[in-house]
Amino acid sequence: MxxxxxxxxxxxxxxxxxxxxxxxxxxxxxxxxxxxxxxxxxxxxxxxxxxxxxxxxxxxxxxxxxxxxxxxxxxxxxxxxxxxxxxxxxxxxxxxxxxxxxxxxxxxxxxxxxxxxxxxxxxxxxxxxxxxxxxxHAPTEMRTNGAADVLSIATGMWDWQYAQNKGKNLPNQMIEPHVVEIGNAILGTLIKNAKEIGNGTANGMKVLFDLLCLEVQLCYLCGHSRLEEGSEHHFVYSLENSLTEHILHGDLVGLGILLMSVLQGQEWKPYRQTLKQLGINYQPAGVTEEMIIDTLIGLSTYVKKHQLPHTIATDCDINTDLAIKTLEKVLS
Ligand SMILES: [Zn+2]
Structure with missing residues (x-):
């Protein structure tokens, strides 16, 4: 290998x-x-x-x-x-x-x-x-947007563990405890430094750069991206089909992290705080509440159709009421 x-x-x-x-x-x-x-x-x-x-x-x-x-x-x-x-x-x-x-x-x-x-x-x-x-000195709305792909460890790793508990991980994608520990360390470092990263200081940008390197290298070692790509990304890929304009990937992933962490029953508020500190706009203009609700309702069907890895989105049958309540929480 x-x-x-x-x-x-x-x-x-x-x-x-x-x-x-x-x-x-x-x-x-x-x-x-x-x-x-x-x-x-x-x-x-x-x-x-x-x-x-x-x-x-x-x-x-x-x-x-x-x-x-x-x-x-x-x-x-x-x-x-x-x-x-x-x-x-x-x-x-x-x-x-x-x-x-x-x-x-x-x-x-x-x-x-x-x-x-x-x-x-x-x-x-x-x-x-x-x-x-x-x-x-890059535009503030873009310069740290990739941090969402580090924060997505929060929901991606939760989904990976969830699939393991359900016996749904592929034989070559089983959970490895040391990978989870390292993933948590990367996530924790991002959360701890979110303010400095969001302020665009030289130290902040260096920390984010290093975290992106560590995350990519860890995914290479695993041979897959379950660590950082779970239901929050699946939500984004589905939502993209409704969009009429280009929206930064990190903004969409940020929104996906919040919605999915609510559905996963996680302590999601610290993730919202982190996104705010990072300067990631999880409420981008161009994404309407109707688009979000429709995407949530159709998400289970979407992930099955595209045979995406098993996550909370595969099993969670989201009706209109649950979709509205989940969105209201995130935007409250
Ligand atoms: Zn991504």
Whole structure:
């Protein structure tokens, strides 16, 4: 069994980086305007990425005519760069300008196919360039959004234990007590440091960065993501089908964590406090109460249809009354 590892990571100011080879850059307009004068690279091609679909990524594979690939920005830009580099066998550099996801650390590219998430094989970056100062000055609504994928250990691990008790974990996904202990340590460190992370201090951003690294490495050791991906993510994948605009993944996951922790019967209020301290907006405009209630009611059917791992969402038959009460609690 081969256990993947984190990519090579270099902490330095962007201004110290230079690259002579021709580059294709995947980014967004806003991010590019921020970094273009700091980076000494030769961007022969530049694409602004707006959607996480396989056709969009295959288009970029066909268009690319450069020696090296850069993903600069958040998860979408970096995930696209990973897919293109893997398909063309080119060197890949990732520059996260926000800690909105853990995409810059992982070796797969998440896309949405037939109303659910699928992971396409891609590759880890050959090098991740991390400029902590740049991260501190990123837009506040985005810079810590990836912390939701650490806080989701709270509900993901609960679901994993629940499935174990029900005898529903796959043979290669059984609970391991030491993994639970380490997962709890990662979660506890996030909660303890949430205020500092939310304030965007250099120390706070470094803590969040390290927690994302630890969580990804722990999932690699397990060989699956049950540790941090449970009913809260399943709720998000289902809810996405009702959305009419792009909403940050962490905002949706934050909402999912609160709703699911209520349904799990957990002490959920500390998680709401943590989300507030982190600056994660779990009530994003663009998600109506009606969308949330409809998603909750249909969740059990959705997870069975897509054969998602066993969680509270598989068994909990949520009627309209329970959906409304759960939402009212979270928003109270
Ligand atoms: Zn996630």
């Amino acid at each position: 081969k256990i993947p590892s984190l990519p090579e990571i270099e902490r330095q100011s962007l201004q110290k980086w230079n690259e002579k080879r021709t580059a294709v850059v995947f980014t967004t307009k806003q991010v590019w305007n921020l970094v273009k004068d700091q980076l000494d690279i030769f961007p022969k091609q530049k694409f602004y990425v707006t959607e996480a679909t396989k056709p969009a990524m295959d288009y970029f594979v066909n268009q690319t005519k450069a020696e090296v690939v850069y993903g600069i920005g958040g998860g979408l830009a970096i995930d696209t760069a990973k897919y293109v580099a893997a398909n063309l066998n080119k060197p890949l550099f990732a520059i996260p300008t926000v800690l909105s996801t853990d995409a810059f650390l992982t070796d797969a590219t998440g896309v949405r196919i037939n109303g659910c998430v699928s992971y396409l094989a891609s590759q880890s970056p050959d090098l991740v360039l991390v400029d902590i100062d740049l991260l501190c």
